[in-house]
Amino acid sequence: MATTKVPVEETTSSEDGSAVAVPKLLDRYADESYKLLSQVKVEPPTPEEAERIRKKCVRWVIPFICLGYHLMYVDKQTLGNSSILGIIDDAHLTTDQYNWLSSIFYLGYLLAESILRIASNHSGIEQKRFKKGQFIEALQDPKTWLFFLHAWSQEMANGLTNQYSLIIKSFGFSTLNTTLLGCINGLTALISLVIALYHVGYGLGNILSPQLFQGRYKPRYVETWWVILWVACVFPMLLVLYLRYYLNKENRRRDSLAQTGEIRETGVVEHVDESGHRTEEVVDARQLDLTDRENLAFRYVL
Numbered sequence: 001m002a003t004t005k006v007p008v009e010e011t012t013s014s015e016d017g018s019a020v021a022v023p024k025l026l027d028r029y030a031d032e033s034y035k036l037l038s039q040v041k042v043e044p045p046t047p048e049e050a051e052r053i054r055k056k057c058v059r060w061v062i063p064f065i066c067l068g069y070h071l072m073y074v075d076k077q078t079l080g081n082s083s084i085l086g087i088i089d090d091a092h093l094t095t096d097q098y099n100w101l102s103s104i105f106y107l108g109y110l111l112a113e114s115i116l117r118i119a120s121n122h123s124g125i126e127q128k129r130f131k132k133g134q135f136i137e138a139l140q141d142p143k144t145w146l147f148f149l150h151a152w153s154q155e156m157a158n159g160l161t162n163q164y165s166l167i168i169k170s171f172g173f174s175t176l177n178t179t180l181l182g183c184i185n186g187l188t189a190l191i192s193l194v195i196a197l198y199h200v201g202y203g204l205g206n207i208l209s210p211q212l213f214q215g216r217y218k219p220r221y222v223e224t225w226w227v228i229l230w231v232a233c234v235f236p237m238l239l240v241l242y243l244r245y246y247l248n249k250e251n252r253r254r255d256s257l258a259q260t261g262e263i264r265e266t267g268v269v270e271h272v273d274e275s276g277h278r279t280e281e282v283v284d285a286r287q288l289d290l291t292d293r294e295n296l297a298f299r300y301v302l
Contacts, residue, residue, distance in 0.1 A: 095215040137291055146243045153235040247300040254296050263296045 045053065088098055138144050212224040257263050267290070268280045292298045 137293055141293060142246065143243065146239055146246070150236050150239045150243070153231050153239070244302060248302055251299055251302070254299065257296060 087093070093101075212221075212227055217224050254263065270278060270280050273279075290298075292300070
């Protein structure tokens with residue numbers, strides 16, 4: 001959208017004359033999209049251009065993402081099949097040592113996870129400055145911990161990845177038939193990763209879940225199945241239901257604020273020149289690198 005210079009002394013007010021809070025920050029803290037659009041004028045794409053961009057992403061970007069994701073996990077997924085092909089006997093592994101093969105993989109995953117913020121609408125594209133306030137806000141946001149608990153509890157069942165082949169073979173199937181049955185599981189797997197703490201919970205659940213299949217729980221693993229049933233099946237369902245209630249309530253609150261004119265989809269970038277003179281520039285709020293809690297124009301997709 002076009003930008004407008006306004007004196008720093010002016011304030012923004014709603015139609016009834018009451019003051020409306022407008023996000024404001026120094027230009028060096030603005031999103032990279034602001035710096036780009038302040039130098040280059042970019043018109044919104046036409047429907048035809050948008051369709052060409054979408055097709056190009058589908059044709060080139062998504063296949064590479066899928067290939068990279070496949071290669072990243074192919075060694076982890078084949079570990080379960082290797083258990084029936086002789087790795088336990090050939091490497092002289094105990095049950096606990098075999099379980100740790102899976103846990104160690106996710107220890108590296110957990111340590112390497114970086115902080116990431118993603119919003120699908122009313123968001124910017126990049127910000128290279130670490131903002132302590134946004135970091136603290138993320139820790140105080142209930143959604144962060146709901147996603148963390150959901151990822152951890154859901155992945156508590158992922159120990160089955162390693163034990164799946166052993167369990168199927170124990171039913172009397174041959175090694176070949178067990179391997180073929182494992183192909184069905186691969187066709188139905190789907191993993192969704194959302195935010196960094198979700199990834200941390202994901203890694204933590206995968207570290208702990210293989211330890212549920214310890215030798216002392218043989219042969220029926222009753223305790224293991226109880227943990228998987230309640231922690232990995234029932235608990236995530238309750239978390240998702242509560243998360244939907246929480247986000248729907250927040251959307252209604254923001255809709256109410258929008259109807260009363262208390263939300264602006266614009267913000268202010270403050271410039272300070274070498275002489276110390278200050279000017280303000282009204283820009284689209286998406287150029288301010290605001291979090292979903294700071295940008296009240298943001299709506300959660302349900």
